Amino acid sequence: MPDPVRPSLAVWKFASCDGCQLTLLDCEDELLPIADRVEIATFHEATSRAVDGPYDVSLVEGSISTPDDAVRIREIRARSRLLVTIGACATAGGIQALRNFADVEEFRRVVYARPEYVRTLATSTPISAHVPVDFELRGCPIDKGQLLEILGAVLAHRAPNLPTDSVCIDCKRRGRVCVTVAHGTPCLGPVTHTGCGAICPGFHRGCYGCFGPAEGANPAGLLPKLETLGMAPPAVERLFQTFTAAAPAFRAAGEAARARGGRP
Amino acid sequence: MAPNAVGERRRLLRADFPAFLTALRERGYRVVGPTLRDGAIVLGEIRDETDLPIGWTERQDAGTYRLVRRDDAAVFGYTVGPHSWKKYLFPPRERLWSAVADGTSFRLEPDAAEPVADAFLGMRACDLAAVRISDRVFDRTAPDPGYHGRRRRTLRIAVQCGGAAPTCFCTSMGTGPGVGSDHDLALTEIVDPGPHRFLVEVGSEAGAAVLDRVPTEPAGAADVAAAEAAVARAAAEVGRHLDPAGVRELLLDHPDHPRWADVARRCLSCTNCTMACPTCFCSTTEEVPSLAGDRTEKWRRWDSCFNLEFSQVHGRPVRQSGLSRYRQWLTHKLASWHDQFGSSGCVGCGRCITWCPVGIDLTEEVRAIRADPTAVAPPEAAP
Known part of the structure; x- marks a missing residue:
């Protein structure tokens, strides 16, 4: 019992x-x-x-x-x-x-x-x-x-505090400098679910989205920026298709990247 | 040295600037100001003048920021970076109270932290305007004790801009580049002609008490003219414009303008604009109990109207679409802020433009709606 x-x-x-x-x-x-x-x-x-x-x-x-x-x-x-x-x-x-x-x-x-x-x-x-x-x-x-x-x-016997917003809010609360805006580093932080403590941007590298999409995020909106930063559409597609490839929002972003010229 | 008086203008030679920093510390202030870190000019503690970004500036535009070397040794030769002073007055995370279990009840623990008096070195005119707005925001229902406690202890050392960024639009919002009257000291840096120096304007008794400890001379007409020329140069360099006339009605009267759907396709809902904004004040609170259950703390942390959970009411968020969240932010900032706090919520610093990862520019969004306020979305193509 x-x-x-x-x-x-x-x-x-x-x-x-x-x-x-x-x-x-x-x-x-x-x-x-x-x-x-x-x-x-x-x-x-x-x-x-x-x-x-x-x-x-x-x-x-x-x-x-x-x-x-x-x-x-x-x-x-x-x-x-x-x-x-x-x-x-x-x-x-x-x-x-x-x-x-x-x-x-x-x-x-x-x-x-x-x-x-x-x-x-x-x-x-x-x-x-x-x-x-x-x-x-x-x-x-x-x-x-x-x-x-x-x-x-x-x-x-209480509800847990498990925020559903983006990694960016964690970077900003910690006073970190944005790796995308200030360094030109591709980063999935703007569309990725918080919870890790923004580890990767804290070490000056881009977030690779292992927490999956943030609630209410717009991953497809990030595609033109990732391309501007020098990522070809196939690389963008791969970036979204890793640890949470089947999460609906990331799957859609990967498919959108493919439509923009991703892997054949 | 004769004591300085409020309203007086003094000349501080660049060579005596270290004495100024020393005087601030001797008066008991922790000096915080611009410093280089991780490829940007952020705000941090200034222990001596080598912590300042001497000889550096930045190049910024929508969604991009890069540090650049200057061809002179200006101490304040840059504009605003990713941080604003709200991180000190309204910290990203703040413990509101803590309590320990006491039998079947609990006992509040007094906060043992020593209050710190900060000297904010290098506040720009737009930064002063943001603090004026925040003073009202944190006084709306009842004075926020944390905010106003820190605010009262703060010494505001303004720097008048001698240049502007392409993202600046203080001239549109009536907040700069010249500073008004609500500073303790205002510096204008003059690199040339003449010796590298600062024009210092005394704005308060607290400011005068610091300057009394620093070797200065009465400012001459050449100093005043050079400072005015610097501010005029900044005003001429301002890179963006937002026509504030009627903007409240323009936005509130057109909630279904197709531009809202257009910006929602580009907006990531990532919260960066609200985090970088010097006046955005939304927060949430959370309980942080110990694992053993014998102690708990209440923390306040920055939140954002771009978060889905932020508008959660009775189990569902009110603003479910990205469109409704962006529209909420912009209409609050530029329109309903007037009704709530008696001014615009925007000071024209341009941080939301630079630090938006996809470079969304509120001046452009307003201009698009103003160009054709009654536009309607084209009908969906028949399948």
Whole structure:
């Protein structure tokens, strides 16, 4: 039974690299206070102990890319009070969603020696395409501060502070000089979802959009500027088609770049 | 040295400028002003004159900014950069209060931070105008204690512009380039003819108290004439114009003008214009509790009308389209600001033009609507 004082936490993996769930172990100083206050019921990267549900909170990493995944996520949802997806794979389909724009059968024939062993779906899709999701943490990988925020919110029975605006607002609040305007560096910050702390512009490089599109952003509006800064349309298309290629706003921007002269 | 009086004009030689910085510190001020960082002239702490961008200027236009070397050693030979003074008076993140759990109740913790008195070195005429506007904004319902506390402690050292950027339009908004009366000290830099020097105008007792500690001489007619020539040069160089006549009615009466849809296709909703604007004041607050739940802090941080969540009411944002968000920003800044605060919200500094990643220029948007105010969108082509 769930302990009302120590909520139970389960961590699940689908098609992903494990980097996001490792962020929980990266919490270091805060990890022990968390471990004191939650019961870690299932977390294969940390412990071989596994407790059957129900769970108060499930953190779900990875995208749905096989028929088995599509069944398993429903079981997890049924056993979880709150379901939080973590990372670009779980929230947008991940870089593996590039398959959504291509012929998966051809990939299977070319890549695998025994393609008949591989059971896969034609698409890689976010968890939210299969089951209701309570909260999403974006990013490749997720931000440790946002993970702690959501765990703290669960423990305090409050709503988490998870802003949905652009990376630019973080740069500006930190007093950083815009890499696009002052250096001529292509940057997806104006259309990318905040949450990382604007790490890349902080190191004088452009944002590559690993948190996916900001709410209400207009990615297609950035295309002429990226071209003015010297990026050919195929490069612009690739810039939008990385970690969150299948997020609708970035997918549309990639397709718009292709229409302006992207990859054939 | 005889004490300086308000209204007096003095000549400060460039060689004595370090003594001026020393005098500010001796009077207990933390000096903040223009400094070079990451390829731009930003605002930061000035510990000695080498922190100032001596001999540098910038080239800026819509969506672009580059540092450039000057062919002289002017101390203030540039215009405005990405930062404005609001970052000190209205910080991007500010703790409003903190509380600790106390049994079944809680206890507010007093703020232990020592108040700092800042000397703002190098405020331009448009910057002074922005602070005048902000003074009213942060006094609207009740005086904001944080803002007005910092504001009262601040010494305003203005610099009259001797040049202008292509993005400047202070002359349109009636805010510059010459400074009016609400400064503690106003400097005008004179590189030549004659010795490199400053004309210093004393605007307040606090300003006079600083200048008393610095070797100066009474200004001569040549100093005053050179300063006036510098300001006239700046006015002539101003690169953009916005006709303020009737702009309130022009914008409010044409909410369906096709130009709004046109700008919405270019606007990214990224918030940069509102962040760079010296008068944009929108904020949000958030609770920051400790993980253990024994302590919480209330923080205020800059927000923007370009964010979808900003207009969230009862679970849905009111302004869902980029069109409605851009129109909200421009009509507030240039039109309804008059009704709310008794002036325009725009000072003509041009920061929103330069720091817009895609170079949207509000003077151009207003001009397009004014050119044909009753324009209607062409009907959609039949499929």
